[in-house]
Amino acid sequence: MKGKVRAVCISDRKGVIKKNVGSGVLRVDWGLEGDAHAGNWHRQVSLLAWESIETMRAKGLKVKEGSFAENITTEGLELPTLPIGTRLRLGTALVEVTQIGKVCHTPCAIYYAAGDCVMPREGIFVKVLEPGEVHTGDVIEVLHPQEETHE
Numbered sequence: 001m002k003g004k005v006r007a008v009c010i011s012d013r014k015g016v017i018k019k020n021v022g023s024g025v026l027r028v029d030w031g032l033e034g035d036a037h038a039g040n041w042h043r044q045v046s047l048l049a050w051e052s053i054e055t056m057r058a059k060g061l062k063v064k065e066g067s068f069a070e071n072i073t074t075e076g077l078e079l080p081t082l083p084i085g086t087r088l089r090l091g092t093a094l095v096e097v098t099q100i101g102k103v104c105h106t107p108c109a110i111y112y113a114a115g116d117c118v119m120p121r122e123g124i125f126v127k128v129l130e131p132g133e134v135h136t137g138d139v140i141e142v143l144h145p146q147e148e149t150h151e
Helices: 050-058 109-114
Strands: 002-010 023-027 045-049 072-075 087-090 093-100 124-130 132-135 139-142
Touching: 002 023, 002 132, 045 050, 050 072, 087 124, 093 132
Parallel strands: 045 072
Antiparallel strands: 002 072, 002 139, 023 132, 045 124, 087 093, 087 139, 093 124
């Protein structure tokens, strides 16, 4: 199963819309360099499908890549269906799914700006297992256990 990277997004603080910067570096035990959500925890990098954003656009919301504070906007993968523990080749990095969706206790700036937030329902979170670079247009590959390591 494969998808692709539509956008690589960062912000300098949490709870705000992220900007598509086109590429980035993923660091082990950290996440996406330059992003406010990076750190040594289980939600180092967030992913949201373009298809989820398109659903919100169809409802009349003026949203785009990064509007829901996702780091990586994907295309062609049903992210919420990937089980926790699934490994992905994301650009040249190896990541592992650690959480599906999230609980938002209070509406954030994104909710107020967009009118709704699909991230709690359809976004996923990963931790970085092997460092690497990720660029817009890169293939995202869902790996089988025997495909996880480099030869």
